[in-house]
Amino acid sequence: MIYKMFGKTGKMVSVIGMGGMRFKKEEYADGNLEKPAAIVLRAFEQGVNYFDTAPGYCDNTSERIYGEAFKTMKGKGTFHVSTKCGLWNAKNSSDTRRMIEKSLQTMGLEKLDFYNMWCAKTLEEYREFLKKDGIYEGALQAQREHLIDHICFTTHMSGEDIAKVANDGLYEGVTLGYNAVNFAYRQKGIEACHAAGLGVVIMNPLGGGIIPSNPDYFSFLKRGDDSLAVSALKFIISQDLATVAIPGYSSVAEVDENVKAAENLRPATKGYLEEMATHLTTELNALCTGCSYCDSCPVDIPIPKLLESYNNFILSKGNMTQVKNRLKNHWGIDGSLAATCTACGQCETLCTQKLPIIKRLAEIAAAY
Numbered sequence: 001m002i003y004k005m006f007g008k009t010g011k012m013v014s015v016i017g018m019g020g021m022r023f024k025k026e027e028y029a030d031g032n033l034e035k036p037a038a039i040v041l042r043a044f045e046q047g048v049n050y051f052d053t054a055p056g057y058c059d060n061t062s063e064r065i066y067g068e069a070f071k072t073m074k075g076k077g078t079f080h081v082s083t084k085c086g087l088w089n090a091k092n093s094s095d096t097r098r099m100i101e102k103s104l105q106t107m108g109l110e111k112l113d114f115y116n117m118w119c120a121k122t123l124e125e126y127r128e129f130l131k132k133d134g135i136y137e138g139a140l141q142a143q144r145e146h147l148i149d150h151i152c153f154t155t156h157m158s159g160e161d162i163a164k165v166a167n168d169g170l171y172e173g174v175t176l177g178y179n180a181v182n183f184a185y186r187q188k189g190i191e192a193c194h195a196a197g198l199g200v201v202i203m204n205p206l207g208g209g210i211i212p213s214n215p216d217y218f219s220f221l222k223r224g225d226d227s228l229a230v231s232a233l234k235f236i237i238s239q240d241l242a243t244v245a246i247p248g249y250s251s252v253a254e255v256d257e258n259v260k261a262a263e264n265l266r267p268a269t270k271g272y273l274e275e276m277a278t279h280l281t282t283e284l285n286a287l288c289t290g291c292s293y294c295d296s297c298p299v300d301i302p303i304p305k306l307l308e309s310y311n312n313f314i315l316s317k318g319n320m321t322q323v324k325n326r327l328k329n330h331w332g333i334d335g336s337l338a339a340t341c342t343a344c345g346q347c348e349t350l351c352t353q354k355l356p357i358i359k360r361l362a363e364i365a366a367a368y
């Protein structure tokens with residue numbers, strides 16, 4: 001395993017971490033957490049020391065699964081735990097304090113290493129965390145009392161918006177989705193966060209499983225004998241800008257496969273990144289890259305979010321439910337607003353991929 005410094009925190013974290021949202025329901029539903037906890041333990045044995053979770057993941061069981069594994073891991077080496085608090089489960093600083101205490105209790109910890117303001121989708125939401133007596137203030141107080149070490153945020157904002165807040169000086173790390181499909185869209189934000197000295201945690205490095213399950217689409221990522229998943233992870237963690245990638249694991253075998261990405265890792269060169277970017281406009285030319293060039297709709301349709309979600313329709317070969325889930329769970333928007341498109345055509349003129357945006361919006365609207 002390779003370890004990198006997490007921003008300016010002084011903590012060394014494994015370049016391959018663990019996300020805690022892909023445990024299989026059938027393995028935890030009966031309350032016996034032994035099987036999913038074994039996945040966490042396997043990751044730890046393989047050198048993973050960054051464990052990310054959140055209240056709510058896996059039907060509120062993810063933190064409990066981690067807690068079960070941590071009982072065995074304590075005293076056997078350093079590991080770092082990251083969890084979260086969102087605007088929907090905390091309205092003020094006292095709520096935040098309650099959430100922190102609950103996470104500590106559930107995982108059997110005395111302190112949380114990284115505490116995240118969870119899922120700022122827009123600049124407005126980002127600022128909501130910072131309001132007087134809000135979540136950030138609650139986290140700050142908990143930090144003074146040594147209940148948490150570092151305050152971070154997770155976000156789905158565009159690279160441009162992330163760049164606007166990277167230098168706030170309020171956070172020590174950021175968690176954001178970054179993979180072979182959206183990397184161009186997020187690049188600016190990641191570069192700004194890295195330059196500002198934040199630790200950069202990469203969630204969704206395999207595009208929610210889309211990359212390994214579409215080998216034809218993503219064959220350009222494959223390197224040598226490495227599997228597509230390992231190649232896709234290497235693409236992320238070989239970049240200086242990324243501190244730790246946190247794929248989720250559903251089995252011990254997936255852990256064993258993913259940690260291979262930290263073997264024989266060579267730093268990404270400028271030429272390699274440019275070559276990958278070229279593939280976005282060739283092999284992936286039917287996909288929205290999330291570049292946001294189209295994002296000035298006169299009737300305020302958030303086109304990049306809708307079109308990025310539509311990628312799931314293409315990659316799943318026609319499953320509109322995946323698009324609806326993406327819109328609801330990832331972006332938090334009601335896809336029926338696609339019906340407000342007046343077909344003025346402005347966005348199609350601006351689209352870097354020359355996508356049939358109006359047609360795709362009509363298909364999304366028809367699904368509601």
Ligand code: SF4
Nearest residue numbers: 297341342344345347
């Ligand atoms: S075509 Fe539709 S989505 Fe595109 S800019 Fe015009 S109204 Fe907005």
Ligand code: SF4
Nearest residue numbers: 288289291292294351
């Ligand atoms: S629809 Fe086109 S311009 Fe808009 S974000 Fe996607 S690829 Fe970029």
